Amino acid sequence: MLNTQDILETIEMIETDHLDIRTITMGISLLDCSSSDGNVFCKKIYDKITKKAENLVKVGEEIEKQYGIPIINKRIAVTPISIAGGSLKYDDFIKAAKTLDKAAEATGVNFIGGYSALVQKGSTPAEDSLIDSIPEAIASTKAVCSSVNVATTKAGINMDAVAKMGHVIKKTAYLTREQDSFGAAKIVVFANAPDDNPFMAGAFHGVGEGDTVINVGVSGPGVVRSALAKAKGANLAEVAEIIKRTAFKITRVGQLVAREASQRLNVPFGIVDLSLAPTPAIGDSVARILEEMGLECCGAYGTTAALALLNDAVKKGGVMASSQVGGLSGAFIPVSEDEGMIHAADCGCLTLEKLEAMTAVCSVGLDMIAIPGDTDADIISAMIADEISIGVVNFKTTAVRVIPAYGKTVGDKISFGGLWGEAPIMKINTASPSVFIKRGGRIPAPIQSLKN
Amino acid sequence: MKSVITVTGKDNVGIIAKVSACCAKYGANILDISQTVLQDYFAMIMLVDVSKLSIGFSAFVDELDALGAENNLKIHTMHEDIFNSMHKI
Numbered sequence: 001m002l003n004t005q006d007i008l009e010t011i012e013m014i015e016t017d018h019l020d021i022r023t024i025t026m027g028i029s030l031l032d033c034s035s036s037d038g039n040v041f042c043k044k045i046y047d048k049i050t051k052k053a054e055n056l057v058k059v060g061e062e063i064e065k066q067y068g069i070p071i072i073n074k075r076i077a078v079t080p081i082s083i084a085g086g087s088l089k090y091d092d093f094i095k096a097a098k099t100l101d102k103a104a105e106a107t108g109v110n111f112i113g114g115y116s117a118l119v120q121k122g123s124t125p126a127e128d129s130l131i132d133s134i135p136e137a138i139a140s141t142k143a144v145c146s147s148v149n150v151a152t153t154k155a156g157i158n159m160d161a162v163a164k165m166g167h168v169i170k171k172t173a174y175l176t177r178e179q180d181s182f183g184a185a186k187i188v189v190f191a192n193a194p195d196d197n198p199f200m201a202g203a204f205h206g207v208g209e210g211d212t213v214i215n216v217g218v219s220g221p222g223v224v225r226s227a228l229a230k231a232k233g234a235n236l237a238e239v240a241e242i243i244k245r246t247a248f249k250i251t252r253v254g255q256l257v258a259r260e261a262s263q264r265l266n267v268p269f270g271i272v273d274l275s276l277a278p279t280p281a282i283g284d285s286v287a288r289i290l291e292e293m294g295l296e297c298c299g300a301y302g303t304t305a306a307l308a309l310l311n312d313a314v315k316k317g318g319v320m321a322s323s324q325v326g327g328l329s330g331a332f333i334p335v336s337e338d339e340g341m342i343h344a345a346d347c348g349c350l351t352l353e354k355l356e357a358m359t360a361v362c363s364v365g366l367d368m369i370a371i372p373g374d375t376d377a378d379i380i381s382a383m384i385a386d387e388i389s390i391g392v393v394n395f396k397t398t399a400v401r402v403i404p405a406y407g408k409t410v411g412d413k414i415s416f417g418g419l420w421g422e423a424p425i426m427k428i429n430t431a432s433p434s435v436f437i438k439r440g441g442r443i444p445a446p447i448q449s450l451k452n
Numbered sequence: 453m454k455s456v457i458t459v460t461g462k463d464n465v466g467i468i469a470k471v472s473a474c475c476a477k478y479g480a481n482i483l484d485i486s487q488t489v490l491q492d493y494f495a496m497i498m499l500v501d502v503s504k505l506s507i508g509f510s511a512f513v514d515e516l517d518a519l520g521a522e523n524n525l526k527i528h529t530m531h532e533d534i535f536n537s538m539h540k541i
Contacts, residue, residue, distance in 0.1 A: 002456065002497075002499070002532065002535050002536070002539070003539065004486055004488055004495075004497055006535055006538070006539040007456060007458060007497055007535055008458070008460075008488075008495060008497075009539075010530075010534065010535055010538055010539075011458055011460070011528055015526070062510070065509070065510045065513055066509060066510075066530075066531045067530055067531050067533070067534040068513075068528050068529065068530030068531075068534065069530075069534060249538045249539070252537040252538045253534060253537060253538060255537065256533060256534060256537040
């Protein structure tokens with residue numbers, strides 16, 4: 001028989017420490033849906049998505065029940081719409097966004113990602129139209145998530161796209177001002193975006209992927225924190241070992257769920273994403289893990305070092321637990337979605353500058369950060385440029401998801417509820433980068449991209 | 453298919469009888485039982501064979517869940533593979 005302690009440990013992880021599977025995400029290729037007629041395109045994508053994902057939610061719930069592990073979200077990621085709909089115009093893209101929303105509703109999934117463009121080196125007319133349409137598309141849909149990849153280590157940084165995204169984010173925030181500018185939370189600007197990321201808002205189905213695929217993202221910061229709480233006084237090498245062991249267990253659950261979902265849906269298994277994804281629930285926080293290691297508050301000196309240790313140990317533990325690892329794979333630091341981060345930002349210990357430093361050693365970037373609503377679009381673009389540079393130079397994925405909360409300023413709060421949490425408006429540096437941003441053009445790929 | 457039923461809560465008369473009766477009612481064959489006390493908690497663990505259940509597995513989980521709620525106990529019914537995956541390489 002199984003070891004009693006092991007069984008009780010698993011139950012405690014789920015009951016007390018919020019262990020869950022964050023998402024089962026089905027990737028669906030829409031490359032076979034292309035048409036120069038917007039209506040035909042929309043019909044094709046609706047039919048394909050609703051057919052391929054018709055059992056996704058049902059199977060997710062069955063697995064949840066059978067293994068007793070909560071699966072918080074079921075999601076769909078599709079081929080970037082700017083590629084699948086490569087001959088469409090602005091109005092067609094809006095229609096496509098609404099169609100994706102309808103497909104999400106019909107299949108019962110929580111989110112659908114892939115209203116996306118990959119413009120790291122340049123953009124096609126369709127990609128330009130899609131990017132222009134993002135504010136209206138996001139504001140007129142519920143479940144649709146959008147992402148734009150503006151840079152890769154190989155291609156450099158498309159600064160024209162970066163400049164544009166500042167305006168796109170601001171406009172979306174304005175159009176969704178009645179919901180605390182929630183729309184901006186569903187737009188991510190990426191460097192080195194992965195093709196198989198199961199997490200929102202940045203999930204899309206890469207063009208190198210097969211027709212359909214199942215990717216799974218795990219969660220579990222609470223489990224790591226709780227394991228560390230039992231090891232007071234351990235040195236940092238021991239701390240790393242504890243995190244590795246815990247990450248292994250968490251990831252094994254992810255692997256089990258991914259394998260089961262893949263079999264039952266008869267869809268190939270893609271990857272398990274080894275990310276520690278926090279939630280606003282008390283204790284389920286990456287910031288609290290860092291504090292458990294011995295920092296008075298997240299954001300104190302030592303935060304970057306502690307996070308680097310955590311991120312590395314999570315990967316080392318997780319990688320052996322899964323046959324295929326991919327996606328973003330690292331600790332997330334979304335401010336509004338992490339109870340400890342919210343607290344640290346509230347009390348002023350965690351600043352935007354510190355967050356930027358932290359993103360150099362973990363996944364993913366400046367994530368779910370609320371900034372004053374009157375922030376200039378060029379300043380947002382410059383924030384993006386800085387963050388994206390960290391990714392490009394370090395050969396890693398970075399991203400920006402900031403919310404310029406319309407009508408709000410430092411000292412105010414925005415609240416989205418659920419997994420999205422709430423966030424204090426953070427102070428930003430208001431010196432103007434406008435001339436730099438308006439130069440446009442491309443920042444060339446760094447020398448380390450020349451590996452051949 | 454084998455499942456692990458764990459029952460945790462305050463100790464009381466007849467817990468094992470009630471859970472066993474529920475298993476018998478729906479055709480779950482008990483293969484092993486162990487009982488322990490952890491942090492003032494009564495904890496019973498049962499390994500059951502659920503391949504010949506008279507109702508669907510989900511419904512069986514719900515029945516045990518309800519039984520737990522009635523008796524102020526927490527009852528988890530989970531496929532054994534989740535434990536095997538987590539704790540064995």
